[in-house]
Amino acid sequence: MIKAPAKINLTLDVLAKRPDGYHEIEMVMTTIDLADRLTIYPREEDKITLDCNVSYLPLDERNHVYQAARLVKERFGIKRGVHIYIDKQIPIAAGLAGGSSDAAATIKGLNRLWNLNMSMAEMAELGSHIGSDVSFCVYGGTALARGRGEKIEPLPCLPPCWVILAKPPIGVSTAEVYGALRVEELKERRKSSEMIAAIRQGDFVGVCRALNNHLEAVTLKMHPQVRQIKERMYRFGADGVLMSGSGPTVFALTEHESRMNRVYNGLRGFCKEVYAVRILGENNG
């Protein structure tokens, strides 16, 4: 069994729109203890098959797990197959990179199963062909991602804290959110350098102060309930609050367990999907 953890964006600074349609970004991300679980079964027949505990995911070539397995097979000319069971726990289209993390876990799992001896950097490069967030998910832990998200620089672990996540019952398309962004109109300044400094100093208050997501205003405009969740988290005592990725999931950080409980209980009843988890440890880089 391989764990595929979700990520949150502590920063997402958009620098420019690129001619290839992607955006040049800088983001500090960290993995959290909310994870899908993948089980890989080898099969002699040269075929990739998937199964899953939920009915709303495609089990064919549209699934990132299928794409990852096909890519590894093609890259190494492997003529054997696999059956992969996905135990889905991460909400989908939520800004938590569930699909990207599943793809990264598949690459890592097949690297081991077929003794391919790929390094972290090689697996991250392979993953970048599936999606911009897959490279980060290969490393996990805390890291700075640049380029369109595929250039990874590992960072030290965050100071210990709690993460409370609330996901409103809407799915958000990443492409749509980036598409609606006007880079020249961005008002919030970039904060990734400030975030990195706070992490290096183990400064939790500094981490909360440096939270920034340039996509937040776009998604807030499309889905006003995201703002209501943010306000409620602050009201119940969160130390820092931000939307993750393209949303709509919002997370709160708290240093103390008692505050975590207040925020968690304050959000339940208001929002159906609420989680309280820890940050995961060091990355594997």
Ligand SMILES: C[C@@](CO)(OP(=O)(O)O)[C@H](O)COP(=O)(O)OP(=O)(O)OC[C@H]1O[C@@H](n2ccc(N)nc2=O)[C@H](O)[C@@H]1O
């Ligand atoms: C916003 C972020 C932040 O971590 O995550 P999510 O909200 O999806 O979790 C990422 O940048 C998303 O990464 P990922 O979901 O892998 O995106 P991709 O599949 O590569 O791209 C989907 C679409 O988003 C847009 N896109 C993505 C990355 C980027 N740097 N600039 C872009 O403009 C492009 O229109 C692209 O066609």
Ligand SMILES: Nc1ncnc2c1ncn2[C@@H]1O[C@H](COP(=O)(O)OP(=O)(O)O)[C@@H](O)[C@H]1O
């Ligand atoms: N294994 C997978 N898990 C989740 N979503 C997947 C997977 N494979 C393909 N997808 C598709 O990818 C899209 C975004 O998935 P996800 O990674 O959960 O969101 P986000 O990019 O917001 O973090 C969804 O529309 C979903 O159908």
